Amino acid sequence: MKESIELPRLARFARAVVYGLAGAAFAWPLGLPSTATSTALFAFVGAAFVSAPLASSRLRLPWLLLGGVAAGLSCHVLISLLGDSAALAQAFGDATFLATRDALDFGLVALCSASTLAALSARVRWFAFVEVALAGMIASQLVSEHRQGAINRPFEIADPILSSGGDPSYVFYALGAVAAVLLAVVLMVERKWWRLLTQLAILGALLAALGFAVNAGVLPTPEPGGDELGLQGKPKEGNQEQRPSNGGKGKGKPRPNNDMLEFRDDSQNRDQQTPVAVVLLHDDYSPPHGMYYFRQGAFSQFNGHRLVGASRDNLDRDVLGAFPVDKSDVPDAPEAGAERATVETTVALLANHTQPFGLESPVSFAAAINPNPDRFKRVYTVVSSALTADFMSLLGHNAGNPGWSKEDRDEYLGLPNDPRYAALATELVSELPSELSADPMLKAWTITEWLSKEATYSLRSRHANAADPTADFLFGDKIGYCVHFAHAVTYLLRAAGVPARVATGYAVDEAGRQGGSAILVPSGAAHAWPEVYLAGVGWVVTDVHPEKTLDPVPQAPDPDLQRLLGQLARGIRPLPPDGGEPGRYWKEWLRDAVGVMARALVAGLMLALILLYVGKLWRRASPRLARGSSLSRVAYRAELDRLSELGVTRKRGESREAFAQRIREQLPSFGPLTALHVGASFGSAQANQRPSSELEAIVRRLSGERRKAFGPWRRLWGVLSPWDWLKVR
16 A cells, blocks of 8 residues: 555645535536535535545555445435435425435535545545546536537526626636636645645736736637638738728728638538627518528629639629728618518627628618627627518519629629530529520529539538539539538529629528527528529529538527527616526525525434444444454454543554553453454464353453443443544554
8 A cells, every 4th residue: 555645734625625616516507506515515524534534544445446436325325215205205395305315415425435536646646637637527517508608508607697797707717717726736735835825826826817818808708610701800911991981981892801702621610509699680570581691791703713702893882891980881782672671780799700791681881889898899780671572572573783784794694614504504494484484583493492402511521622613512422511502503593694693691590589689690600602683672692401411400599598698789787586686596595505504414414423323333243243263353343442432542653452551450351352352363373262252251351340440421421422433543
């Protein structure tokens, strides 16, 4: 057995605090607050007071580990058996009984686990890494729901903070700093307390410096994990945000970033649920195609490889390239009419974007006051002329804008010099009735429906390195994502003589609105789609909805988070729970936790007394069951227990023979019993062959000597005491 590591009191206390916090973090999501409190308390007691005697005991490592596991399982089984008692449930009340049972169950298991692990760590130094790993895992799972921008989770922590007007993110950053300090303490085994304090001070200074360095004290906001469409981040050099002149009306339109529409073989976004914006609808609007399309960029010029932003200022002027300073009207925006309706929205950005986006066909953008600068990067309002007409209502419109020049129209008809596009477009359109074969919306519907059935959606593809990635996708395996689909439809429409382009932004299912006026825009909603221009209507979305997909279906947005972010974007502070005063939650939590903990403490004390008495009776009765060489050992131990009850114990470092010599005047028969025990322990054949009757005679003489040496009240108190046998050496 390796020598155990003796820690200073400060280090032992710090490690016990780590165990207590880890226990609370583990039990918090699994039970009531009283359960978390009980788990923390028992884990602290086990690490602070029980682990040291276990570490210095004579138990070998395997037995120490197995004993801790067995003790934890035994406590769990015992509490489970008590939990099935209908009489106890009726006596305490169902709710109180269940809360107390859970508090005891978690607490006792935490006591056994913390005691065992801390003792193992004291015996073998590398077990400290197991401590750190377990504490780190438990701490991370406590706040795992808060990741990906879910500021409303976990509810138990976030709700009372939000109801008091605070931001739970600050609390979690503080928890992270505290966890870092405490986990570091676990590895700091210093025998001198001043060195431990010095290390803590240095670690605290580093954490403080890190806190000041992060955005100069501004609350960090989660950013999207994938930027395959270039919808977030800083513009490239030479494409910085430009301020429209003339009071925001502007004469020069900043060009969109041409790197926003790259083909990638792996466009996987691993943080698809991270919220990047919340949009507030001020008008009740239901899109005819079942999706809210928020356009941010437009790509219409073919550069020999893919579509990029138009280099001519008179094209795609319905996309605003810079955030508004005051108010910016969008040139060439469609007017409201029979096919469109005016819809006003407020957009609150949670992540940096290169340029603003707005609900399909924005008319104007205007800067707005940011109600929560710590949470939102920017807030602005958008007035849109949103499409309300269905597919049938759009039939009969001509393709293109009558005001376009020949050069403008040719720009929207440019495509790769590959005859396969024209051949496929002609083949698809030829299936239409002759009287309808020239209708641009029918052409668009035919092409998108064919591609929806024939192609497969996947964020992982193998076309990026091809000379023409769209042709490699369309005339190859037909496996790709939105950029491939949008380019394919646009090229086929252009080959059929219909002016088309690719738009980028976000597409959110109408079902995600969930009946409210706030629309949560996640990172995974980044999208590219094709659009056609209809005379008198403007640009119309003609998106593809693949029937086959290799990727999992995105999860619906969290309705509680959507409601919360909508309230924050409106400048509304979430109300206290049940309309009560701030802090009421914590008062009720503390009252309930104290009540349950008091009952759990009483029940725990009763259980501890029962276990102590069981241990005492077992040690007292074991001489009747022992045989052979073990008889003298258990008989000697039983007599030591009786002497301990009377306040007579062997001093630390005192030998058995010296102890017997010290009490010889009061108990002369204890000397022969000690001699038999020592002889049997060293394998003396003479001691082991002594008849049991001789040992019984010595025990009877000792009983009489005790009655003469100690009064009846003292002996009675010794019999009633449940813990004196623990002091036996």
